[in-house]
Amino acid sequence: MNIVNVRNCSKKYEKNNFFSLENINLQIKNGEIVGLVGPNGAGKTTLIKILSGLLKPTEYEEVKVLGEDIYKGKGKIPKVGLILNSNQLYDDLTVMENLYFFLRMHKIKKNKENILSLLKKFDLEGRENTLVKSLSTGMKQKLNIIRVILLEVQFLILDEPTSGLDPISKADVHNLLDTLAKEMNITILISSHIMNEVQRLCTRVIFLNKGRIIKDSYMDTIFKEFYKEVVEIRLSKEDTYKMHKKLRDYGIKKYIVFEQNDNSTGLIMERIESIEDFISKFQIKSFNERPIQLEDIFFYELYKDGLGDTK
Numbered sequence: 339m340n341i342v343n344v345r346n347c348s349k350k351y352e353k354n355n356f357f358s359l360e361n362i363n364l365q366i367k368n369g370e371i372v373g374l375v376g377p378n379g380a381g382k383t384t385l386i387k388i389l390s391g392l393l394k395p396t397e398y399e400e401v402k403v404l405g406e407d408i409y410k411g412k413g414k415i416p417k418v419g420l421i422l423n424s425n426q427l428y429d430d431l432t433v434m435e436n437l438y439f440f441l442r443m444h445k446i447k448k449n450k451e452n453i454l455s456l457l458k459k460f461d462l463e464g465r466e467n468t469l470v471k472s473l474s475t476g477m478k479q480k481l482n483i484i485r486v487i488l489l490e491v492q493f494l495i496l497d498e499p500t501s502g503l504d505p506i507s508k509a510d511v512h513n514l515l516d517t518l519a520k521e522m523n524i525t526i527l528i529s530s531h532i533m534n535e536v537q538r539l540c541t542r543v544i545f546l547n548k549g550r551i552i553k554d555s556y557m558d559t560i561f562k563e564f565y566k567e568v569v570e571i572r573l574s575k576e577d578t579y580k581m582h583k584k585l586r587d588y589g590i591k592k593y594i595v596f597e598q599n600d601n602s603t604g605l606i607m608e609r610i611e612s613i614e615d616f617i618s619k620f621q622i623k624s625f626n627e628r629p630i631q632l633e634d635i636f637f638y639e640l641y642k643d644g645l646g647d648t649k
């Protein structure tokens with residue numbers, strides 16, 4: 339069953355003369371962990387709000403979440419677990435008081451054993467009577483997520499769930515999300531700027547840019563489109579434009595060159611027969627060959643039409 343079914347959905351905020359989302363088509367299947375990535379202003383939060391029933395699109399054929407066509411007729415707000423990038427807990431209440439308060443607000447009854455076993459599962463055992471303000475940021479975020487899980491949601495949407503967390507807390511939250519998907523069959527959509535988080539955690543990635551989906555691919559297939567190593571070259575700015583021609587003359591098609599402060603960086607994302615020959619021919623002083631990362635593919639998809647790939 340599809341958890342999300344969106345057809346031809348666009349959003350233009352009042353007073354803006356541009357679309358923040360344009361003609362979005364999206365299906366998410368049960369059990370997927372989907373990473374939504376894109377530069378600032380790409381439309382990630384707008385999409386998340388639409389899927390949570392918080393923001394009506396300007397145009398749409400269908401916005402179905404958990405079987406509900408949200409904005410049509412008497413469409414009901416679907417039971418989505420939404421974790422926004424802000425503290426949604428009460429600092430002066432204890433862990434249990436926070437959970438009971440939230441459950442009462444949603445008119446849901448849970449017995450204490452259920453709650454304790456969930457706290458135990460995610461390493462918060464023994465913290466029941468701790469004031470939330472005394473928890474670490476990582477623990478607070480886990481509690482934030484557990485709170486929503488208690489509502490027995492099938493679909494969880496998280497906006498930048500690990501921003502501001504240290505690496506250990508980050509890994510902790512990743513493990514929690516992984517467990518929710520694998521053991522509790524919860525479908526997850528995560529908006530994130532942290533590319534290696536998406537690479538590690540998600541089964542699928544959607545790149546959003548200027549309100550459009552520019553790439554939608556399963557994690558295990560996206561890497562097959564590229565060579566397993568990238569060659570990263572550093573250039574002076576003056577050489578940037580020359581480099582485009584040289585690379586094309588050399589027969590390289592999958593590359594991008596982008597300017598960074600006083601220098602430029604080139605990323606070559608296909609196999610080069612002889613690196614030695616390539617380096618000496620172009621008199622490149624500094625280069626680095628390393629395994630390809632999702633971030634490289636993201637940059638490629640973002641820049642290929644404007645700067646790099648000549649197709």
Ligand SMILES: Nc1ncnc2c1ncn2[C@@H]1O[C@H](COP(=O)(O)OP(=O)(O)OP(=O)(O)O)[C@@H](O)[C@H]1O
Nearest residue numbers: 351352354358376377378379380381382383384385
């Ligand atoms: N309430 C609003 N009124 C007018 N324009 C808005 C509003 N909210 C967002 N926008 C505009 O819509 C576009 C998409 O914004 P959105 O917040 O969805 O992007 P985002 O990908 O979540 O960005 P970020 O990574 O910075 O959070 C931006 O150009 C933004 O300025």
